[in-house]
Amino acid sequence: MPAYDPEYSDEALAAFLTLPKRTALKVHAICAKLATDPLARSEPGGLDHVGRPLLYAVIDGVGIRFWIDDAVRRIAIIKIVVPRRPR
Numbered sequence: 822m823p824a825y826d827p828e829y830s831d832e833a834l835a836a837f838l839t840l841p842k843r844t845a846l847k848v849h850a851i852c853a854k855l856a857t858d859p860l861a862r863s864e865p866g867g868l869d870h871v872g873r874p875l876l877y878a879v880i881d882g883v884g885i886r887f888w889i890d891d892a893v894r895r896i897a898i899i900k901i902v903v904p905r906r907p908r
Contacts, residue, residue: 824856824857824858824894825856825857825859825889825894825895825896826856826894826895826896827852827853827855827856827895827896827898828895828896828897828898829852829898830897830898830899830900832899832900833898833899833900833901836848836900836901836902836903837849837901840903844903847881847883848883848901848903851880851881851883851885852885852896852898852901854880855878855880855885855887855896856896859876859878859887859889859896860876860889862878862880863876863877863878863887864876864877864878865877866886869888869899873888874888875887875888875899876888876889882903882904883901883902883903883904884900884901884902884903885898885900885901885902886898886899886900886901887899
């Protein structure tokens with residue numbers, strides 16, 4: 822069980838809708854992996870419009886931008902970048 826629960830923003834969820842099912846499942850598994858220890862795999866990524874510190878992680882080639890809400894033990898995933906495969 823993850824130490825934090827991943828929660829997806831509308832933008833991150835929209836990224837899932839553009840992915841093939843197998844890739845979407847892989848990305849979700851990566852996000853769950855990140856939720857087990859988000860600070861171990863991340864780097865600072867600036868502040869959002871409210872002033873929350875953003876973090877950025879790249880795991881298995883997938884870029885994830887998120888912030889941590891310690892009060893409710895969740896990571897709010899706000900952006901997911903999946904590299905396109907060459908055609």
